[in-house]
Amino acid sequence: MNAYDELMKFARTTQALAQVAGRLGWDQETMMPRAAAPQRAEEMAAMEAVLHARRTDPRVGDWLEAAETSGPVQVANLRLIRRDHERARKVPARLAAEIARVTSMAQGIWAKAREEDDFATFAPTLKEVVALKREEGAALAEGADVYDAMLQDYEPGATAGQLDAMFARMRPRLVALREAVLDRPAPPALSGDFDEGAQMRFARQVAKSFGYDMAKGRVDKAVHPFSSGSGLDVRITTRTNPADPFNSLYSTIHEVGHGAYEQNIHPDHLLTPVGQGVSMGVHESQSRIYENQLGRSEALAGWLYSQMKTAFGALSVPDAQALYAAINRVQSGYIRTEADEVHYNLHILLRFDLERDLIARRLEVDDLEAAWNARFEADFGIAVDRPSNGVLQDVHWSVGLFGYFPTYTLGNVYAGCLYEALRRDVPDLEVGLAIGDLSPATDWLRDKVQVHGGLYQPRETIARACGEEPSEEPLLRYLEEKFGGLYGV
Amino acid sequence: MNAYDELMKFARTTQALAQVAGRLGWDQETMMPRAAAPQRAEEMAAMEAVLHARRTDPRVGDWLEAAETSGPVQVANLRLIRRDHERARKVPARLAAEIARVTSMAQGIWAKAREEDDFATFAPTLKEVVALKREEGAALAEGADVYDAMLQDYEPGATAGQLDAMFARMRPRLVALREAVLDRPAPPALSGDFDEGAQMRFARQVAKSFGYDMAKGRVDKAVHPFSSGSGLDVRITTRTNPADPFNSLYSTIHEVGHGAYEQNIHPDHLLTPVGQGVSMGVHESQSRIYENQLGRSEALAGWLYSQMKTAFGALSVPDAQALYAAINRVQSGYIRTEADEVHYNLHILLRFDLERDLIARRLEVDDLEAAWNARFEADFGIAVDRPSNGVLQDVHWSVGLFGYFPTYTLGNVYAGCLYEALRRDVPDLEVGLAIGDLSPATDWLRDKVQVHGGLYQPRETIARACGEEPSEEPLLRYLEEKFGGLYGV
Numbered sequence: 001m002n003a004y005d006e007l008m009k010f011a012r013t014t015q016a017l018a019q020v021a022g023r024l025g026w027d028q029e030t031m032m033p034r035a036a037a038p039q040r041a042e043e044m045a046a047m048e049a050v051l052h053a054r055r056t057d058p059r060v061g062d063w064l065e066a067a068e069t070s071g072p073v074q075v076a077n078l079r080l081i082r083r084d085h086e087r088a089r090k091v092p093a094r095l096a097a098e099i100a101r102v103t104s105m106a107q108g109i110w111a112k113a114r115e116e117d118d119f120a121t122f123a124p125t126l127k128e129v130v131a132l133k134r135e136e137g138a139a140l141a142e143g144a145d146v147y148d149a150m151l152q153d154y155e156p157g158a159t160a161g162q163l164d165a166m167f168a169r170m171r172p173r174l175v176a177l178r179e180a181v182l183d184r185p186a187p188p189a190l191s192g193d194f195d196e197g198a199q200m201r202f203a204r205q206v207a208k209s210f211g212y213d214m215a216k217g218r219v220d221k222a223v224h225p226f227s228s229g230s231g232l233d234v235r236i237t238t239r240t241n242p243a244d245p246f247n248s249l250y251s252t253i254h255e256v257g258h259g260a261y262e263q264n265i266h267p268d269h270l271l272t273p274v275g276q277g278v279s280m281g282v283h284e285s286q287s288r289i290y291e292n293q294l295g296r297s298e299a300l301a302g303w304l305y306s307q308m309k310t311a312f313g314a315l316s317v318p319d320a321q322a323l324y325a326a327i328n329r330v331q332s333g334y335i336r337t338e339a340d341e342v343h344y345n346l347h348i349l350l351r352f353d354l355e356r357d358l359i360a361r362r363l364e365v366d367d368l369e370a371a372w373n374a375r376f377e378a379d380f381g382i383a384v385d386r387p388s389n390g391v392l393q394d395v396h397w398s399v400g401l402f403g404y405f406p407t408y409t410l411g412n413v414y415a416g417c418l419y420e421a422l423r424r425d426v427p428d429l430e431v432g433l434a435i436g437d438l439s440p441a442t443d444w445l446r447d448k449v450q451v452h453g454g455l456y457q458p459r460e461t462i463a464r465a466c467g468e469e470p471s472e473e474p475l476l477r478y479l480e481e482k483f484g485g486l487y488g489v
Numbered sequence: 490m491n492a493y494d495e496l497m498k499f500a501r502t503t504q505a506l507a508q509v510a511g512r513l514g515w516d517q518e519t520m521m522p523r524a525a526a527p528q529r530a531e532e533m534a535a536m537e538a539v540l541h542a543r544r545t546d547p548r549v550g551d552w553l554e555a556a557e558t559s560g561p562v563q564v565a566n567l568r569l570i571r572r573d574h575e576r577a578r579k580v581p582a583r584l585a586a587e588i589a590r591v592t593s594m595a596q597g598i599w600a601k602a603r604e605e606d607d608f609a610t611f612a613p614t615l616k617e618v619v620a621l622k623r624e625e626g627a628a629l630a631e632g633a634d635v636y637d638a639m640l641q642d643y644e645p646g647a648t649a650g651q652l653d654a655m656f657a658r659m660r661p662r663l664v665a666l667r668e669a670v671l672d673r674p675a676p677p678a679l680s681g682d683f684d685e686g687a688q689m690r691f692a693r694q695v696a697k698s699f700g701y702d703m704a705k706g707r708v709d710k711a712v713h714p715f716s717s718g719s720g721l722d723v724r725i726t727t728r729t730n731p732a733d734p735f736n737s738l739y740s741t742i743h744e745v746g747h748g749a750y751e752q753n754i755h756p757d758h759l760l761t762p763v764g765q766g767v768s769m770g771v772h773e774s775q776s777r778i779y780e781n782q783l784g785r786s787e788a789l790a791g792w793l794y795s796q797m798k799t800a801f802g803a804l805s806v807p808d809a810q811a812l813y814a815a816i817n818r819v820q821s822g823y824i825r826t827e828a829d830e831v832h833y834n835l836h837i838l839l840r841f842d843l844e845r846d847l848i849a850r851r852l853e854v855d856d857l858e859a860a861w862n863a864r865f866e867a868d869f870g871i872a873v874d875r876p877s878n879g880v881l882q883d884v885h886w887s888v889g890l891f892g893y894f895p896t897y898t899l900g901n902v903y904a905g906c907l908y909e910a911l912r913r914d915v916p917d918l919e920v921g922l923a924i925g926d927l928s929p930a931t932d933w934l935r936d937k938v939q940v941h942g943g944l945y946q947p948r949e950t951i952a953r954a955c956g957e958e959p960s961e962e963p964l965l966r967y968l969e970e971k972f973g974g975l976y977g978v
Binding site: 012013016017019020023024027031032033034035036037038039040042043045046047049050213214215216217218231232233235270271 | 501502505506508509512513516520521522523524525526527528529531532534535536538539702703704705706707720721722724759760
């Protein structure tokens, strides 16, 4: 075997082990017996140790040096393996282990602090996490910008400078739209009592309509919905709330976007580095376009109305148009994951600025709660009433995910670009949506984006799909048009 | 750290990885999407490669040499690690990989041949498996008896000679009992239609009554019931047949015996070699005493009758005594897993003799079907009507499990010994059983057997629990007394 083949054989086994570790995570959130946690922590640590040893294996460096490549797939695989290898080698094993230990513990402390609505009990742990992540960031950055180095874990090629400039262009238009919409009366929400078994059956039916392949996946319940795995075994989760069927419905469609992406990567790439979604931003573009541009579209609302009547019986809203208004109801609120499309990115911009300040030591953990509350009131016009509605609401920082938040808005921006290109390429898209036929949209996304996996760089993936460089303009136009229409502004 | 501590740290990680690999097997039988099989095969192979590398790691040999121990737990851990290490090193990696490849493929070919009732399509594959296992056996035996060497994988310390002598003593009394019972009229079976959801709820309820800890486990459906995992995450499966609630009930109780054993090992041994069930025979003693001596006892039948009426409504048998007769109905039949207590061991004796002949080259695969059919007719008095009712009924040989079958009867023998000791130590056992209180029995088994895990040798484990050397006598006495009473012979 030549060096490339040897490297790929090794990488394939590593990837298979990473899939196993990922499925262990799925199991923990869906199936694990409740008293198994201490044993599971050791199992996860053992898998992580195996994976870390493989990523830093000196033979990988030798093979990378010796490998000769031909063609874009080989080039992309080498690029991705090199990135992983170099990243793993830059972080001392001692520090990697310490981050794993502290963040695993921190998650529990965060959850308890959130439950008790007390930031002070979480602050000492968060300080530890921030200190460790600053140290890791410095090791990764090798003298360059630390936050930029962190971003590469989630969005290779992105820089804080670019994101900052883009967010600055978005902010005034999002604020203006928000103010205009909030000046108008809100349409009625959907009310009623919705059987949770029926919600799960409906979730599975809608997942299939959106192209999720049940032969390569499954839908279960979890407290926080997520998607897990790639290739032939991609599982999603959702949740149910008897008072709110949209929670389950749109969690499901969102996760189907993530899951379909992983299911639709070209089968030749199975268990190779190219055989994974390319970045968090591109991943989120799929989940968001499924959820919002398609799932909350006016064209789909007619079909959705009839399906929901079949699933749940009579509805409190009289017709498809009222349903369309209800699923796009704009409301100021504390919680990011419950935010409407108008508010969502403002939540992200807040977190992006605060976490950049934290990493750059312009802000310390002791001042974080006050900084959050001041910024939130300025941006959203309401005062944070308790930490669980503010600085304690997201798990991300507790587990050391700094640099992750901006990929949510980047995903929305990419979704805006893709939706514009999709409408251009598939002019009668709405004809299909009106009868619940998502396939013209999902086939286009599959062929233009999903099938490529990690073959191209993230931004390049979107640019090739759209035929032009991505920008925030299409998203802003889409939001202004949609909510302008809905609210008559 | 001294050598023992280093070795144990390494072994603990290996054990954690083995738990992960085991759970992957559970997932495959219960949760895996149906199109995921090819990817799963690579994931399993990757885990096996990691485990094999750890078991043969030269550092393990060094630590074993350098380790100083004090106390029985350390001695037992070293003994178990040494056994694993030496076994793994005796088998060339090439042969181990080939066995893994061929048996994984053979399982599918066996399943298809069984479905199509055609031994000829399976024979070439079975020849390959037998050839590979003979080669592996020779490597393990190093000049000594090959079948004895194979037995050590399932029942350390057992020899074919001992087993053969014991089975020879059992055979005439089993045959005599069988003939006497079959001369008498059989009692009515239970008939009706039993809701499968109600069967699963009943299974979970009975599992708890038999001491299975739901906080450290779960009950799911699978085609072939099994138990998986140890320590804090021990899962069992069962199946349902709408025409036969006993299938689900006794599969569940059987697997609870296995599962409770793993759950009840002393927590100090978590993720260590001592922290696993000590052998297949001792494991089967737990599953069989739960299922038969306790689960099919006259004392429990009253409670069971009332529980089943609550779960399923009116029953076709009039009272507890009729239920007791129905759950102990003796009937000549082809299938081992459906056999009553009188016939069961005759099935095992047949397989034991045939597989010993296969391994010793006294019998070849081409003659196996004829040998099976002749022996079955001689032993059971009925001619095998098709291979799926004969030589193709069990999965074991297709996956290379030679030396496994005798542990089933050894388990029954051990269960007989334990039951006699249990009745001696807990004189009012039946008072508890009559009201569905299994705890006097399961507590005794926990404290006498289960808690020790792999601390003692298998036979020693039973001898310590019973206060005397195990023999087949108690089992035979129990069978003769029970079925003598039931059938008036």
